[in-house]
Amino acid sequence: MPRPQQHRQRRARPAAGIVLAAALALTATACGDSGGGGASGGEGSGKGKIVFWDNNGGVRTDVWKQIIAAFEKKYPDIDVEYVGIPIADVQKKYDTAIAGGGLPDVGGVGTAYLANMVAQNALEPLGDRIDAGGLKGRLVTGMVSGVQAAGGRGKEMYEVPTSANQGTLWYRTDLFAAAGLQPPTTWAEFYRAAAALTDAAGNKFGFTLRGGKGSIAQALEMMYAQSGIENFWNGDRTTVNDPKNVAALEKYTGLYKKATPEADLNNDFVNMVAEFDHGSVGMLQHNLGSYNDHIKAFGKDKVDGIPLPPSQDGGVRTIVSNPVDGLGMFKAGKNKAAAWKFIEFAASAPMNSLWNESAGAIPANTGAGQDKWISDAKPTKAAMESLNDPRTKIVQFPYYLPDWNTITKADTEPDFQKVLLGRMTAKDFADELAGKLNAAQADFAEHNKP
Structure with missing residues (x-):
């Protein structure tokens, strides 16, 4: 029993x-x-x-x-x-x-x-x-x-x-080849590719992001992957609003409408994947769960997926603990x-x-x-290999917090849309989210004393 x-x-x-x-x-x-x-x-x-x-x-x-x-x-x-x-x-x-x-x-x-x-x-x-x-x-x-x-x-x-899933950078191999680009192995290459593949007048974009339901987990994944911060907590305070994470968030949200479709503001998982699979977007960050959708849309010869780049060129790869x-x-x-x-x-x-x-x-x-x-399945194999790489660092999200899902969804998604629209700064967003998480951690610790 x-x-x-x-x-x-x-x-x-x-x-x-x-x-x-x-x-x-x-x-x-x-x-x-x-x-x-x-x-x-x-x-x-x-x-x-x-x-x-x-x-x-x-x-x-x-x-x-x-x-x-x-x-x-x-x-x-x-x-x-x-x-x-x-x-x-x-x-x-x-x-x-x-x-x-x-x-x-x-x-x-x-x-x-x-x-x-x-x-x-x-x-x-x-x-x-x-x-x-x-x-x-x-x-x-x-x-x-x-x-x-x-x-x-x-x-x-x-x-x-x-x-288990892992964050994956999906990219259109045919669009990259036509533009003379290599798959991005650094963050600098990622942002250059997003700009190079964008032709807004022709309804072509380098990237699509999630601004609607589920946007926060994806944003956090992009933040920690770029900043290289290896722990979600520093003592009893979250690292979400660390200056390095704030800077990464500014770069990520700065893609909106410059290298992404305007509709991304309200896109959830289904619509974000559909945006990519319709054929006019060069890159998408999502986990392995959308692999078969991409294969169905393009075939294996026109799409591939790789782990997110290391935080520093040739250095440590930081990934978050996907659910x-x-x-x-x-x-x-x-x-x-x-x-x-x-x-x-x-x-x-x-x-x-x-x-x-x-x-x-x-x-x-x-x-x-x-x-x-x-x-x-090359993307799945690459994800498993990156997980087994001794240089890879995994940031453990506090899924044990009963309020985690509420905080990172209903409580925070509207603020993320404000950031995309330029009505809230990345720093204010990160500070607001950090405050909620710190309070939830303190509450959890209080009610789970030995």
């Missing part, structure tokens, strides 16, 4: 805008047996029906249906109901269900919002189940550490990692034995390889890491 929790539960900040109608609607469409966060469930018979929420519904629906079909073939006495939740809505959906009931048995959970769910006592600890089953010793150590850190409860695991995606089991579930069978099956080497090949991401199961498709 799972280990008892050893730390005080942090008080969770209620999700804004949760209303009874939303809770009832979600309950009706998901699973009527499961209660809210902290509700008692049970092991069940290991047979019957379980409900699974895909946290990237629509994008990953097809591959999950393949995995579910294979699982139901192996376990014909278990029926998996699939519910696809768009990635932009998933945290709100979980918060609504935790507050009002209707949680699934199993759900896709990313470390970016894991701490918030742990704080609400919604997830089942999985450490003992992992140690007692076929996944013991089979999960990439770095991803395990990332999940443990994000959960904020010591070494306990509140999700089984399935994949680890995984599968969580909910405490309210009444058939945990069957739910665990599904998690263990989906995280097994063959299924983990299938999922990550579809997503173009880095597998969590070590048995999948040597599969041929990884060698064939």
Whole structure:
């Protein structure tokens, strides 16, 4: 059975805008047996029906249906109901269900919002189940550490990692060749290429950025990659507003409308990727998750992806800890034995390889890491090599802060748009964000004293 929790539960900040109608609607469409966060469930018979929420519904629906079909073939006495939740809505959906009931048995959970769910006592600890089953010793150590850190409860695991992403600089090889440019291996080359590939009158741009939903994580990634600052915290104060990061932010946001489409101001992930894939943009910074979209749009001969350049020419490469995606089991579930069978099956080497090949991401199961498709997927292979480079430094984002997702999304995205529009300075933006993060860190430390 799972280990008892050893730390005080942090008080969770209620999700804004949760209303009874939303809770009832979600309950009706998901699973009527499961209660809210902290509700008692049970092991069940290991047979019957379980409900699974895909946290990237629509994008990953097809591959999950393949995995579910294979699982139901192996376990014909278990029926998996699939519910696809768009990635932009998933945290709100979980918060609504935790507050009002209707949680699934199993759900896709990313470390970016894991701490918030742990704080609400919604997830089942999985450490003992992992140690007692076929996944013991089979999960990439770095991803395990990332999940443990994000959960904020010591070494306990509140999700089984399935994949990890890494920031990648996607570029159009044909446009670079036509302009006589080489792939940028330094930041100076990156900015020169962005300018050289831009012809605003001809609706051609060197770069596209995200100014809408999800913009902050991408901006932070570009800041730390350029500044070379290797730690998110200096004691109990964040380095977000370090002068080097402010200078990097000024360069990054300075691209807007000069080397990027004006529509970038409101572009979320979907629209940013579409902007690149429509064919008039030379470069895009995004993780490996959009790999197959680019291949579908251009073919392998016209697009490629490389790690972001080192902070100094030929020097240290600084990358941020992209969220680890995984599968969580909910405490309210009444058939945990069957739910665990599904998690263990989906995280097994063959299924983990299938999922990550579809997503173009880095597998969590070590048995999948040597599969041929990884060698064939050059951007994925390059990302893995950069992670293994001893010169690479990884900045660990504080996903363990229950307020991390709220601060870096709803609370800060409007300010980032002000920076793009020239209505707020990069320094004021960084100082404002740093103040919120420092307060959240102090609050977390206060409520998690030994």
